[in-house]
Amino acid sequence: MVQFSKDKKTIFSGAQPTGNLHIGNYLGALRNWALLQNDYNCIYCVVDMHAITVRQVPAELRKRSLETLARYMACGIDPEKVIFFIQSHVPEHAQLSWVLNCSTMFGELSRMTQFKDKTARHADNVNAGLFTYPVLMAADILLYNADLVPVGDDQKQHLELARDVAGRFNAAYSPTFTLPEPYILKTSSRIMSLTDPTKKMSKSDTNTQSWVSLLDTRDDIIKKFKRAVTDSGSEIRADAERPGITNLINIYSSFSGKSVEETEKEFEGKGYGDFKAAVGEVCADALGKIRENFDSFMNDRAQLDRIITEGAQAAEAIARKTISKVYRKIGFYSPEAKK
Numbered sequence: 159m160v161q162f163s164k165d166k167k168t169i170f171s172g173a174q175p176t177g178n179l180h181i182g183n184y185l186g187a188l189r190n191w192a193l194l195q196n197d198y199n200c201i202y203c204v205v206d207m208h209a210i211t212v213r214q215v216p217a218e219l220r221k222r223s224l225e226t227l228a229r230y231m232a233c234g235i236d237p238e239k240v241i242f243f244i245q246s247h248v249p250e251h252a253q254l255s256w257v258l259n260c261s262t263m264f265g266e267l268s269r270m271t272q273f274k275d276k277t278a279r280h281a282d283n284v285n286a287g288l289f290t291y292p293v294l295m296a297a298d299i300l301l302y303n304a305d306l307v308p309v310g311d312d313q314k315q316h317l318e319l320a321r322d323v324a325g326r327f328n329a330a331y332s333p334t335f336t337l338p339e340p341y342i343l344k345t346s347s348r349i350m351s352l353t354d355p356t357k358k359m360s361k362s363d364t365n366t367q368s369w370v371s372l373l374d375t376r377d378d379i380i381k382k383f384k385r386a387v388t389d390s391g392s393e394i395r396a397d398a399e400r401p402g403i404t405n406l407i408n409i410y411s412s413f414s415g416k417s418v419e420e421t422e423k424e425f426e427g428k429g430y431g432d433f434k435a436a437v438g439e440v441c442a443d444a445l446g447k448i449r450e451n452f453d454s455f456m457n458d459r460a461q462l463d464r465i466i467t468e469g470a471q472a473a474e475a476i477a478r479k480t481i482s483k484v485y486r487k488i489g490f491y492s493p494e495a496k497k
């Protein structure tokens with residue numbers, strides 16, 4: 159069982175059980191979760207309950223939830239150090255979500271930009287879950303009294319709402335929840351599209367040449383970098399005026415662990431062709447290792463199931479305490495409670 163230290167701050171984050179991910183997701187999110195596990199008490203959750211706010215194919219969702227866990231572990235998350243579980247396995251998330259719904263205002267939820275975007279994209283399925291999505295996210299975080307939440311730009315508004323709801327509950331009853339802060343990664347760099355380096359790399363881009371998937375073969379990866387759009391000029395130097403080469407330098411430096419300056423020095427006097435080949439190699443090596451780890455986790459279902467079960471037990475031990483406290487404060491009767 160994971161042993162948390164009293165001296166460390168608690169980090170909570172959630173990952174959508176999505177299928178294909180790209181190196182932008184890896185360098186901007188996945189890898190960083192693993193980097194935090196030594197310095198913080200980390201609780202990570204695959205948010206299958208959030209996923210059903212848009213229509214899912216049930217068999218696919220089941221498969222992807224497992225794959226998401228295996229993928230994060232392949233990127234270095236160690237279930238001996240981190241509480242790692244599937245959201246629907248800990249019913250307290252749904253329980254707290256309902257209570258918090260009653261401390262969240264209709265107007266606040268109406269202002270959420272993700273709700274407005276998703277409503278436009280899924281006009282045939284504007285369900286109430288899509289609307290109250292941020293309340294479930296607040297419940298995720300507040301159940302564990304997380305101090306810090308690593309999130310991307312798009313989730314900052316939701317985190318702000320979680321703080322507001324927590325503050326409102328604390329004021330109405332008595333101090334109960336820790337107010338969570340966003341955790342901004344110092345190392346986080348934005349990886350840009352390989353075909354248009356002024357746009358961020360994104361899996362919704364229909365041109366598959368623009369992004370490198372974690373599942374691409376070595377050959378594909380090398381080809382994609384060879385064809386990557388670069389700028390006029392021939393020097394390997396990072397510069398805001400030359401977004402193409404700058405992006406490749408960032409990618410090389412992120413995978414190799416070398417700084418931008420070291421990278422520029424290493425390739426001094428070399429051409430774009432040599433450099434692109436080197437970026438392809440270093441990326442393919444790293445993804446190859448992740449792929450190998452992933453396959454070995456996926457091939458041992460008994461071990462994965464054990465990790466998921468123990469993760470849910472550890473999470474629930476914390477979540478149960480919070481929900482009992484909340485139920486007591488709001489006035490739900492319990493025969494076990496002391497009179």
Ligand code: ATP
Nearest residue numbers: 182183186187310347348349350358359360361362
């Ligand atoms: P979509 O195309 O559906 O918007 P996406 O590929 O942009 O998806 P998200 O699912 O929005 O990815 O993001 C998952 C995580 O990966 C977030 O933490 C986000 O900040 C990070 N991320 C996404 N794209 C990049 C990128 N190009 N560079 C760095 N980090 C990224």
Ligand code: LTN
Nearest residue numbers: 170171172173174205295298307
């Ligand atoms: N909404 C987030 C996923 C998410 C999350 C959370 C992130 C659900 N619950 C709690 C941080 C903390 C997303 O779509 N990336």
